[in-house]
Amino acid sequence: MSNQREKLFTGFPPVSTEEWMEVITKDLKGADFQKKLVWRTNEGFNVNPFYRVEDIEGSLAAENLPGQFPYVRSTRKDNKWYVRQDINVKDFAEANRKALTLLEKGVTSFGFRLPKNALSAENLGILLQGIAPDKVELNFSTCISRTIDLARLVTEYVRSQNLNVMECFGSIEFDPFRKILKKGIDEPNWVEKAVEMVKITAPLPRYRAITVSGDRMNDAGAYSYQELGYSLSYGNQVLSALIGNGIDPSMAAKKIKFEMGVGANYFMEIAKFRAARWLWAEIVDAYKPPCAHDCDNKAPDGTCRCAAKMNIHASTSRFNQSLYDPYVNMLRTQTEAMSATIGAVDSLTVRPFDEAFETPTAFAERIAVNQQLLLKEESHFDKITDPSSGSYYIETLTSALAEQAWKLFLETEETGFYEALKAGTVQDAINASANARFNAVANRREILLGTNQYPNFGEAMGQKIKDTAAHCGCGSDEGQNSPLKRLNTRRLSNAFDELRLATERSGKRPKVFMLTIGNLAMRLARSQFSSNFFACAGYEIIDNLGFKTVEEGVNAARAKGADIVVLCSSDDEYAALAPEAYNLLKGGKEIFVVAGAPACADDLKAIGIEHFINVRSNVLETLKAFNEKILL
Template sequence: MTVQPEEFHPAADFPPGTREDWRRLALGVLRRSGAEVDSPEEALAFTTYDGVTLSPLYDAADLPGDPGVPGAAPFIRGVRAAGGALSGWDVRQRHADPDPARTREAVLADLENGVTSIWLVLGDGGLDPAALPQVLDGVYLDLAPVVLDAGARTAEAAEAFLRLAAERGIASAGANLGADPIGLRAATGTAVPPAGAVELARRAREVPSVRAITVDATPYHDAGGSDAEELGCSIATGVAYLRALTDGGLTVEEAFGQIEFRYAATADQFLTIAKFRAARALWARVAEACGVPAHGGQVQHAVTSSAMMTGRDPWVNMLRTTLACFGAGVGGADAVTVQPFDARLGLPDTFARRIARNTQSLLVEEANVARVVDPAGGSWYAERLTADLAGKAWEWFQEIERAGGAEAALERLVPERLAATWARRSRNIARRRDPITGVSEFPHVDERRPAREPAPERPGGGLPRVHYAQGFEELRDAADRAEARPVVFLATIGPVAASTARASFAANLFQTGGIATVLSGPSTDPAEIAEAFRRGGTTVACLCSSDRLYDEHAAAVAAELRRAGARKVWLAGKGEHEGVDARLYAGCDVLDVLRTTFDDLGVTV
């Protein structure tokens, strides 16, 4: 029998590969595809909204330096030194139903079925703080941490919670009173003096395992901001709180111990992983500058992005939140909130909350995602992306500091920067470079969405709150309101094989705005196609075929469609043909096409 060597090298019989080998092979493939390029790295690279270049290939030379070890400064690899199934992240569920009885029932159901902490929205758009004893009746505060989110009524809610804990004679482990005056101003425009947050911090330091302050960075994300912009704003806010707390009598160490951070997690799993790792690196750098590097372990709460959630085809949100939860967990978040898939439709029902918490249970207990500390550590791509993102965020933080700090920057600098990023993102969404499954791609025009009780309006007045799908969803709503669903006629010229690809492309494009499509049937006879158009009951047509058949028939078909009453004739492709008004093609402004079509069909948006 063959005796295996003690050391087995599976690649031993293959020649070593080099970056130059890859460049030569990649360049050959690109040129055979028709691309005239000299650098495959440049041709295949992608740039994020922060200006970070994502390369197609990484190797050991891309490592930015030693990221340290888990549980030690600079905490890039996590604030815990060991993993394990029993020490996974905190599964935190959010509750915003203003009905105390229903909220109590939902809270108890969550805690009995995998949730380990509760996030309560109080005040305007949530529960009355006076209802806390009723809502938390039956909740073991020493076992289930409670995080408050009460906005302008934070002091009232915190007082009610601390009084409740004192009456029960127990310590509320891991609770957070949720003071965030700068975040409140960002979200609502309401200016609240930081003195109240300082007073809560003084009280909280006397209660073991209770924090007073949450740096909520999600308003910057929800305004359309980038990852580095969200991070930079959060660090600037955290630094502002450190100054206020130390000026108010807390030591630097105590001040660091009172602050928790909340970030959005998106379906871009690698950027989410890098964001949470970068956030810890940034906060550790602040702690080092303050002379307390050992206290720089950032406490992180991840919540799946509200901006990425869709009201249309909401079932796809289950997939988005699963990816976001995975990214946050792998990135090392201490607590994760998965928003129910129906969050855009109103108050989540029992089924939606169950799916949300089971998403986390599956990842923690079945997929064992929490068993390993920092599984992305050592990845050339993840380490480089973490460092690059942290660098961009630090530059933005410094710009905010030069403008006078987090509060002063909210006057003009932050809103203008976020608006510029949202404008760039909106252009990419409109052109489907940032696709949204079920909305801008593969829409279900005749979907029947689940009905939900309306959720209370969240206070506004600060930074705008956007949803990536809002442009398409506004048009879908308009199409649904119309007396009859708007229709576009697809003139398929020639055999099915010649027209199917572009007809499918055009149908998908128009359906993203709720516009139905009808096909002419394969033909090259202009009169036959025009007769089918008359039966279609519309005034807008789109030619669909191959470039060769366009050259032979497009002008004649367009002319016949005009005589049949067509007000607008589109063409799926990029050729110039007589009688054609405009073209549809990959990368065109789909929202502009849809709005134009609505105008041509007389549909009010």
């Protein structure tokens, strides 16, 4: 069989890159290759339309295996990740019952958020009754003011179970810069607290104690290179502080956990996790952490290579979740989960699809867990480690993203991450990226299905919104007047959500009538475009197959009580049809709109036609203007 295959492939002579480019150049017929086919990413580098083997020659991953330093392909030889479910604990016994049920449904990791005023050994025992610390990953968090107390309780509890501590794993999440990122409040004693967290949890070698919260940057709208570059600087700031305060470099590195978000840029996110492990391994290796054990994973000079393994917990992005058409959130989180698991994260949380408007229901939480189980049990993502290895495209993305993130890391290191936070440079950069993305959504350069494109026309969400504000007890208004800057907290869909909610709550649903006439293909295309355009504001759409005359269409629009009449035809026909429609509608309450950007637009504007919608329109601002006119 192998010989037959060899004979088969000999029938296809190799084609050089130059020959491919000749064909492409010919097909472009004079168009600029760079402008037409090269993608300029938000990460600051170009992506070509195709890649060849020579593009990855000499790359690190070409000779690297999963589980080998610098871990670009994975820190493990397998791809078994932990399926994590977060539980906001209010009643300890109830939370325990929920956790035990989830264990039966495939969950292998928990993130318990504990109330700060109810921390006690007794309550912790109630919460973990029947849950084996050596079988399930256990992660704990509480208000930062009580995290050290929580660390003591968890350490004492696990040690009291008479288990092999090397088989007990999890984390007590102390985020040194959480207050700055979330509330703009400084934490000047973060170094002392971080050192104490490491010392308290030292008896639990596989429990992480310091959290680098890159996911907060992701949820704020950061681009992938920003989340990665700043997270590395964040981690290095903590690592160097711990070492500088007497913590063994190997222990210090092993106590740091990275929490990262997963965005919708499918291949870029895969590359992000690969690049993250690689760069963090190089950072830790620069400290030359000594290996105290006689193991087979240390460098010739005795440097501990296990300490250089990045532990990554990934969460699907809050930033991408939408209020309207919430089931689309499941599609987003599914591709995000695929990116994370192909990228070989250690554990993953899939956010419930309804999280944007209510406390997640049992159904939504169950679906979120099942999304991971499908990847394991049906798609077998856990059976192959780093399947993206060798892909010319992903390998190139990994290297390019690593280069951009490393550049940002070095820039941030000039002052240090903590000082950059206090100066606000990190927050400013991420918030600027968020604003750029908000603008891209407003102009449909970035698409959110169900929000700024292909909305669910008849959907109403106003009555489904519930107060989901969760307070840690630190005070909801704390930090409102802080001099330090905070990260953006708005989701990508917020402006469109607010626009559509304004329509719902006005008590009036404007009617948009499609006056379709003339060229069949153009009128259908433009009526579909216009229907999607106005439905983004929650307007009622009245589409039509076509009218023989403009007068017939205008009469039909008035009979339907239209608030907006959209003329849908071809550019050539607008010169005659648009003035006729405008004159027939003049003096009425209807707003007249032309769908498209015809060459005669200036002539039409000269006679008084004001409104045009087309692919260059700022959808958000245009619809806001219509709301102001109609909903008064």
